[in-house]
Amino acid sequence: QQPVQSPQAVILREGEDAVINCSSSKALYSVHWYRQKHGEAPVFLMILLKGGEQKGHEKISASFNEKKQQSSLYLTASQLSYSGTYFCGTANSNSGYALNFGKGTSLLVTP
């Protein structure tokens, strides 16, 4: 079941904040976030497990609301290097099956 991401695209000025959402119609066990720059492989950012935890990595953090079956990625004080396409990948159980990825959110940070 493919998760739904919103918005599809965001344009920011350096230093502004952004939120990217990921929702699923099925119960979630875990949510992964990846960033992909043009022509490159997706790079793992963070993983959230059910339990509603929130994680952070420098100025990028994420939350996971198990009841609402959704996750949000927060980019604070964006930098030019944050530009790229962000994907969420979801797992519906801990059975070891592969992630289902959303269609992605394109983020462009301008000077």
Next chain:
Amino acid sequence: EAGVAQSPRYKIIEKRQSVAFWCNPISGHATLYWYQQILGQGPKLLIQFQNNGVVDDSQLPKDRFSAERLKGVDSTLKIQPAKLEDSAVYLCASRQIGQSNYGYTFGSGTRLTVV
């Protein structure tokens, strides 16, 4: 540690021809995935291996796609015959067994163009 290696980096073929992609996962990673990423979309799972066994190939178009992972290390994905709609980037990723709290490591992918 070395990353996930894929080759070739680019491939252009005519429709109805065959093509093969190769992936060498991170040493010790028992789980290997092949994803298809069409331009402007998210990666879509084709097949998942654990060691040399198939865990999930429900989305693999088996009439034309095949994959194997001999000896539980390298893997090969083949398309025969190719169609225009197979034009995409084919990504290989790996993860260690039991590391459900860890992310995937992706290779750089093979960009296939079918003309």
